Amino acid sequence: MSRDEDLAGAAVQPRRTNSSEKKRQRDNMLNTIRSKFGSKNTTSMNTKQSNVPHPQQNHTPSTRRPASTISNPFKSSNDAPPAYSPAPNAAPMVQTPTLTTTPPANQSTADDPYAFLDIFDTVFLIDDSGSMAGSRWREAARAIETITPICTAHDADGIDLYFLNHPDHTSHHNVTRSAAVRDIFSTVHPRAGTPTGQRLNQILKPYLRRYEAAPETTKPMNIICITDGEPSDDVESPLIAAAKKLDKLEASAWQVGVQFFQVGNDESARQHLRSLDDELGEIAGDGEMRDIVDTVPFTGAEGGLLTGEGILKVVLGAVNRRLDRKRSWDLHR
Secondary structure, three states: OOHHHHHHOOOOOOOOOOHHHHHHHHHHHHHHHHHHHOOOOOOHHHOOOOOOOOOOOOOOOOOOOOOOOOOOOEEOOOOOOOOOOOOOOOOOOOOOOOOOOOOOOOOOOOOOOOHHHHHOEEEEEEOOOHHHOOHHHHHHHHHHHHHHHHHHHHOOOOEEEEEOOOOOOHHHOOEOOHHHHHHHHHHOOOOOOOOHHHHHHHHHHHHHHHHHHOOOOOOOEEEEEEEOOOOOOOOHHHHHHHHHHHHHOOOOOOOEEEEEEEOOOOHHHHHHHHHHHHOHHHHHOOOOOOOOEEEEOOOOOOOOEEOHHHHHHHHHHHHHHHHHHHHHHHHOO
16 A cells, blocks of 8 residues: 555544553554654655656755744633625736745745735635534634735635545635635535544645745645544644654745644544644654644633634744744854
8 A cells, every 4th residue: 555545544434442542542643753764865755756856956854843832822702703805796816936945034024914815725624523613613713804805905716625524625715715714615515524634644745746846836834723632533644744744845934834723622623633743743753843733732821712803923933933043054064
């Protein structure tokens, strides 16, 4: 069986087990992943290196970051939601820069703190498992509604929406209006389990193929995953495979970022998200593997809400950290 087939088949039926059984199953899963990715020489995603020389002449440095404190995107439910302007009828087209050889300039200002969105594609992966029904579903919808016009103001392509269980649809891509987000959420009904790994694999694999074929014209991508629970499948393998593939292709440090946001205060979900952020290289058996994951467990007071403004602040912080690591490496070469 090829690596791609192995990863694509990673999803399993949702678990309904007690905490001790869940821990035992998770330990078994991690041991399997460690044996799969234990060697630094393992080739990611079972894809051959392109014969076309990569435009970058220097190997991208390790992007493992030290522990840092990131902005809390959760606001008290007593706070008013962040203000935003309606999306323009025709968002201005933006000129795409040379994407893989030039770092994104840190142009965020008090007037436009989200200028960095100009060169990124923004993808949302939404947990539509049964436990998201009700207030959590409305909370996620409101946050994405506020983000949509901000993203569209910088990228006429808009945003892409994926759900863990609901089938993909063309109307979920290149969304540019908040009203369209509301319409989409009204047609998707939370149900079933949490196959996060399977869905990430379905997003990352085609993107990495496009990037390998055309690195200079493939925009960097941020995947923003909003979830309330621990995945019911293997989420580590697709992330490890993607990071190794990006390292092999000597992609820029900011080419792919995956940000996980927890809604709700489930403790097992909190612990799992932290392990994705802090232990992925250890699980892969490769301490030099790039870090593409940032996670934000629920840390707000009771009644805290996830906001669109808060999400974008965390994404900006993640982009800036990767850019700072690249600049530091260039300075000390």
